[in-house]
Amino acid sequence: MNKSKYFSVLSAVGVALVVAVVPVQAEQAKPGSSASTGNAEVFDFFYREAVKTSFRDQGIVKKSVLDTDETNRDCSAADVAGKPLDKKRAKEIEAINLKSIKWPSDGKFVGDWKQGEALAQSGRGLTYSDDAKTPNGGNCYNCHQLDKKEISFGTIGPSLYNYGKQRGVTDVNSPASKAIIEYTWGKIWNSKAYNACSNMPRAGHMGIMTEAQVRHLVALLVDPKSAVNQ
Numbered sequence: 084m085n086k087s088k089y090f091s092v093l094s095a096v097g098v099a100l101v102v103a104v105v106p107v108q109a110e111q112a113k114p115g116s117s118a119s120t121g122n123a124e125v126f127d128f129f130y131r132e133a134v135k136t137s138f139r140d141q142g143i144v145k146k147s148v149l150d151t152d153e154t155n156r157d158c159s160a161a162d163v164a165g166k167p168l169d170k171k172r173a174k175e176i177e178a179i180n181l182k183s184i185k186w187p188s189d190g191k192f193v194g195d196w197k198q199g200e201a202l203a204q205s206g207r208g209l210t211y212s213d214d215a216k217t218p219n220g221g222n223c224y225n226c227h228q229l230d231k232k233e234i235s236f237g238t239i240g241p242s243l244y245n246y247g248k249q250r251g252v253t254d255v256n257s258p259a260s261k262a263i264i265e266y267t268w269g270k271i272w273n274s275k276a277y278n279a280c281s282n283m284p285r286a287g288h289m290g291i292m293t294e295a296q297v298r299h300l301v302a303l304l305v306d307p308k309s310a311v312n313q
C-alpha cells in the first residue's frame with residue numbers, strides 16, 4: 084500500500100474511532116464524572132501510526148528503537164500528564180531496574196581512569212552514520228562537567244567534578260569506599276535503578292557500554308589519581 088493510501092485508510096479508522104468514542108464521552112460527561120481520556124486515545128493512535136510509518140531502518144539503526152520498555156512507557160505517560168510518576172510505581176520501576184544490573188563478573192569495579200576519560204569525551208556509536216564496528220562512547224560530557232580542564236560540557240546532569248574526592252574516596256580498595264563505588268557502577272549501568280525517570284541513559288542495561296568500559300568510567304569518577312579528583 085502506498086503512503087497516501089495508507090493515510091486515507093488511517094483517517095477512516097480515525098473517524099470511526101472519533102464516532103465511537105465521542106458519544107461514550109458525552110455519556111460519561113455527567114456532573115461528578117471525569118471523562119477525558121477518549122480523545123487522548125485517538126490522538127495517541129494517530130501519533131503512533133505516524134511515527135511507525137515515517138521511521139525506517141537506516142544503517143545500524145533499526146525501527147525497533149521505537150519499542151520501549153515499561154520504564155520508558157510509564158515515565159513518558161507521566162511526562163505527557165505533566166505530573167511526576169506515582170511514588171509507588173516509581174519505587175517498583177527502580178526495583179525492576181536495580182534487579183537487572185550486571186555487577187562486574189570478576190568483582191573488579193575500578194579500571195583505568197584515562198580510558199574512562201576518553202569514553203566520557205566520545206559521543207560516537209549507535210547512530211545511522213556509524214557502522215557496527217564504531218566503538219561506542221559514553222557521551223558523559225554531553226550532560227556533566229567532569230575534568231576541570233574540559234570547558235565544553237552540558238548541564239542536564241550535575242557536575243561530577245571532584246566526584247570521588249567529595250565522597251571521601253582516598254583508596255579505591257578500602258572497605259570504606261565499597262558502597263560508593265558499587266553505587267557508581269550501578270548508576271552508570273542503569274541510572275533508572277535509583278531514579279525511575281532519570282534523564283540519564285542506561286549505559287550498561289541498553290548495551291551502550293560494555294562491562295570493561297563501565298569499569299573505566301567508574302575509575303574516572305572515583306580514582307584519587309583521576310583528573311576528575313584533582
Ligand code: HEC
Binds near residue numbers: 226270284
Ligand atoms: C542525557 C544526559 C546524561 C548523560 C549523557 C549522562 N548523564 Fe549522568 N546524570 C544525568 C542526570 C540528569 C543526573 C541526575 C539525575 C539522576 O540521578 O538521574 C545524572 C546523574 C549521574 C550520577 C549520579 C550523581 C550523584 O551524585 O549521585 C552519576 C555518577 C552519573 N550521572 C554519571 C554519568 C556518566 C559516567 C555518564 C557517561 C557514561 C553519564 N552520567 C551520562 C544525565 C546524564
